[in-house]
Every structure is written in structure tokens, then in C-alpha cells.
Amino acid sequence: xxxxxxxxxxxxxxxxxxxxxxxxxxxxxxxxxxxxxxxxxxxxxxxxxxxxxxxxxxxxxxxxxxxxxxxxxxxxxxxxxxxxxxxxxxxxxxxxxxxxxxxxxxxxxxxxxxxxxxxxxxxxxxxxxxxxxxxxxxxxxxxxxxxxxxxxxxxxxxxxxxxxx
Numbered sequence: 001x002x003x004x005x006x007x008x009x010x011x012x013x014x015x016x017x018x019x020x021x022x023x024x025x026x027x028x029x030x031x032x033x034x035x036x037x038x039x040x041x042x043x044x045x046x047x048x049x050x051x052x053x054x055x056x057x058x059x060x061x062x063x064x065x066x067x068x069x070x071x072x073x074x075x076x077x078x079x080x081x082x083x084x085x086x087x088x089x090x091x092x093x094x095x096x097x098x099x100x101x102x103x104x105x106x107x108x109x110x111x112x113x114x115x116x117x118x119x120x121x122x123x124x125x126x127x128x129x130x131x132x133x134x135x136x137x138x139x140x141x142x143x144x145x146x147x148x149x150x151x152x153x154x155x156x157x158x159x160x161x162x163x164x165x
Contacts, residue, residue, distance in 0.1 A: 010043060012039045013036050016039065019032040020036060021093075034065050037056060038061055041054070048127070051128045
């Protein structure tokens with residue numbers, strides 16, 4: 001059942017990504033990109049990486065897509081304003097996809113089928129509990145230094161943005 005769900009979510013992600021690339025309406029393309037991001041988050045969760053799935057939803061599907069939609073609204077794209085563009089980009093995209101397919105085919109042929117993948121993998125590696133234990137035990141100094149750098153950046157942005165101090 002889990003494998004069927006994985007392939008279904010992967011199919012939805014691929015389908016919405018294809019629609020994002022080839023869609024004519026920019027608003028529908030951005031909405032299909034949101035579906036792609038949520039599908040990728042679902043794939044992360046199915047692969048037992050819950051933290052990455054939640055970060056995918058918060059950062060990409062939340063913040064980045066709001067930024068894309070805001071830019072789209074500010075540009076006010078109309079079909080009348082759109083000039084006719086040459087189809088060179090489509091040929092470059094098809095060529096790049098072909099090269100990618102050939103590379104993936106070569107990687108697939110180079111794989112050995114005798115090796116059992118994941119025989120000694122820790123099943124709790126992607127869980128939030130394990131990540132929290134690592135961050136607050138082994139990597140507490142870099143974690144705190146990163147938080148100080150982020151705080152300094154926020155203070156600097158406020159000072160730059162504020163005209164009268």
C-alpha cells in the first residue's frame with residue numbers, strides 16, 4: 001500500500017511539474033508548482049524524512065510561492081503584451097532532457113543489482129527526534145552560532161530599513 005501511495009504521489013509531482021513547464025497561463029503554472037512542492041513534501045514524508053517534508057511545505061510551498069504569486073500580481077501579465085518568441089528555448093529544453101535521459105540510462109546500466117541497498121541504514125535517521133538530538137547534543141555550538149548570525153542579520157535589516165533611529 002505504501003509503495004502504491006509513493007508512486008501515486010510521484011506521478012502527481014511529475015504531472016504538475018510538466019504542466020508548470022508547458023502551461024500557457026502563468027497563474028495556473030504557479031499553482032501547479034505549488035502542487036509539485038506539496039507532492040515532493042509528501043514524498044519526503046513517505047521516505048521517513050518528516051523534518052524535510054515540513055520544511056519543504058513551510059519554505060517552498062509557503063514563502064517562495066507567496067513571493068512568486070506576489071510578483072505575478074505586480075507584473076500584471078496580459079496576453080496582448082506578450083511578444084512572439086522564437087521556439088529556440090523548446091529545442092534547447094528537449095536537447096537537455098535527452099542528455100539527462102541518456103545520463104540516467106547510463107547510471108542505471110552501471111548499477112549492480114547484487115548489492116542490497118540500505119542493509120545497515122538507521123530507520124530513525126530522518127525523524128525529527130533524531131535531528132533534535134543531534135542539533136542539541138553534538139552540534140550545539142554551530143547551531144547557536146547560526147542563530148546569532150540570523151539575529152544579527154535581522155537587526156541589520158531593521159536598522160537599514162528604518163530611516164529615523
